[in-house]
Amino acid sequence: MNERxxxxxxxxxxxxxxxxxxxxxxxxxxGTVIDHIAGGHAPDVLAILGIDSATDEVVxxxxxxxxxxxxxxxxxxxxxxxxxxxEVEVISLVAPAASxxxxxxxxxxxxxxxxxxxxxxxxxxxxxxxxITTADEPVATRFEVLDDGVRCLxxxxxxxxxxxxxxxx
Amino acid sequence: MTHDHVISAKSLSRADIETVLDRxxxxxxxxxxxxxxxxxxxxxxxxEPSTRTHMSFETAIKRLGGDALDMGPVESSSATKGESLAxxxxxxxxxxxxxxxRHPSEGAAQMASEFVDIPLxxxxxxxxxxxxxxxxxxxxxxxxxxxxxxxxVGIMGDLKYGRTVHSLAYALTKFDARQHxxxxxxxxxxxxxxxxxxxxxxxxxxxxxxxAVIEELDVxxxxxxxxxxxxxxxxxxxxxxxxxxxxxTLEDAREECVVMHPLPRVDEIAPDVDATxxxxxxxxxxxxxxxxxxxxxLLLSEDDR
Numbered sequence: 001m002n003e004r005x006x007x008x009x010x011x012x013x014x015x016x017x018x019x020x021x022x023x024x025x026x027x028x029x030x031g032t033v034i035d036h037i038a039g040g041h042a043p044d045v046l047a048i049l050g051i052d053s054a055t056d057e058v059v060x061x062x063x064x065x066x067x068x069x070x071x072x073x074x075x076x077x078x079x080x081x082x083x084x085x086x087e088v089e090v091i092s093l094v095a096p097a098a099s100x101x102x103x104x105x106x107x108x109x110x111x112x113x114x115x116x117x118x119x120x121x122x123x124x125x126x127x128x129x130x131x132i133t134t135a136d137e138p139v140a141t142r143f144e145v146l147d148d149g150v151r152c153l154x155x156x157x158x159x160x161x162x163x164x165x166x167x168x169x
Numbered sequence: 170m171t172h173d174h175v176i177s178a179k180s181l182s183r184a185d186i187e188t189v190l191d192r193x194x195x196x197x198x199x200x201x202x203x204x205x206x207x208x209x210x211x212x213x214x215x216x217e218p219s220t221r222t223h224m225s226f227e228t229a230i231k232r233l234g235g236d237a238l239d240m241g242p243v244e245s246s247s248a249t250k251g252e253s254l255a256x257x258x259x260x261x262x263x264x265x266x267x268x269x270x271r272h273p274s275e276g277a278a279q280m281a282s283e284f285v286d287i288p289l290x291x292x293x294x295x296x297x298x299x300x301x302x303x304x305x306x307x308x309x310x311x312x313x314x315x316x317x318x319x320x321x322v323g324i325m326g327d328l329k330y331g332r333t334v335h336s337l338a339y340a341l342t343k344f345d346a347r348q349h350x351x352x353x354x355x356x357x358x359x360x361x362x363x364x365x366x367x368x369x370x371x372x373x374x375x376x377x378x379x380x381a382v383i384e385e386l387d388v389x390x391x392x393x394x395x396x397x398x399x400x401x402x403x404x405x406x407x408x409x410x411x412x413x414x415x416x417x418t419l420e421d422a423r424e425e426c427v428v429m430h431p432l433p434r435v436d437e438i439a440p441d442v443d444a445t446x447x448x449x450x451x452x453x454x455x456x457x458x459x460x461x462x463x464x465x466x467l468l469l470s471e472d473d474r
Contacts, residue, residue: 130273
């Protein structure tokens with residue numbers, strides 16, 4: 001299976017014929033394709049990965065691409081970078097339907113749906129300025145993943161919206 | 170006890186709580202031998218001021234025959250040299266058999282417990298939790314009401330920042346109490362506590378006016394509204410005045426309604442309440458000793474660990 005197949009025939013009914021005419025994002029040789037991000041949430045995924053205007057990585061972003069499964073979806077392709085498990089777990093919080101495709105020499109060598117973890121460690125910062133994790137202590141943040149947000153396992157603060165405002169990468 | 174650390178009332182089971190309260194009642198009836206814990210040292214690390222909690226823990230360990238190691242005021246501790254809390258508790262662990270920690274940051278006790286193997290007791294972490302206050306609150310309620318089953322409890326004052334309130338609400342939920350929370354909207358329960366209470370099936374209602382519920386209450390638990398929570402002095406005075414009770418307020422209460430307060434009070438309970446049959450807050454403060462003796466006895470007794 002080549003990378004064009006994985007990004008254009010996503011298994012949710014999108015035909016490769018249609019996609020071939022509407023291909024908007026170029027293939028990558030090595031790296032990661034994050035597919036089936038809900039429409040409009042690609043910037044959140046980029047924020048989690050620490051990719052902003054100062055990046056020198058080769059990144060392609062498709063937004064609001066028609067999708068049978070999601071209606072509209074976003075796609076992010078990053079050349080030369082394979083995501084860590086920690087990064088994938090946090091992506092699951094903003095893009096629960098996403099699939100992660102690892103590409104080597106244009107081939108998809110691994111394809112996984114994201115799975116919501118029960119906790120995330122060391123990626124988010126607690127918005128409670130009085131939480132012990134914001135002090136100069138040798139401790140990583142830990143958040144319990146709830147159905148509709150996350151919760152600091154130290155002070156109990158719940159974050160429901162704008163999760164990407166609290167990413168500490 | 171199933172927990173070596175006592176961090177949050179949320180993690181204490183109903184059975185854990187009843188074990189401590191039963192032991193406290195035994196101690197009240199028949200004080201243990203003065204050498205029961207003669208070799209035990211209790212470290213007191215208070216990074217915030219305290220009178221009742223500090224003194225009652227010290228009394229409790231001494232009445233059990235042990236001794237207290239007091240870190241002293243935070244101004245004279247290594248914290249002023251920039252030592253982390255994690256390092257402080259790891260050092261103190263080598264000196265003592267159990268550690269009592271009060272700290273201004275939420276989550277401090279949880280974090281500190283991850284660095285030590287001796288039992289760590291949370292004596293207040295910022296606006297978070299104060300589980301041993303809850304144990305003595307429940308003991309006082311049980312002694313006054315006879316039973317913790319089927320209680321209707323009103324909790325009034327600063328519900329947002331009041332750590333005693335948060336711990337008490339979690340514990341009362343385990344006893345299926347009906348809980349009425351009375352506060353100005355700006356000081357209502359924090360979202361995280363409300364979330365937990367709903368998740369655990371708490372029977373709770375929130376009010377801005379005590380008059381709406383006072384006739385129903387078996388217990389009225391009053392807490393202090395702190396001046397520093399308000400940017401404006403006038404606003405503080407106006408709101409604090411609305412959540413003040415006096416003997417006249419209690420004329421509408423049930424005769425056996427128990428009025429409690431974790432103390433210190435400022436003026437939220439008028440002195441004329443002290444002479445009524447409702448006043449139980451000094452007895453509540455005194456109950457800190459047998460309850461903390463019971464907790465320390467359970468934590469420090471090898472057979473129970």
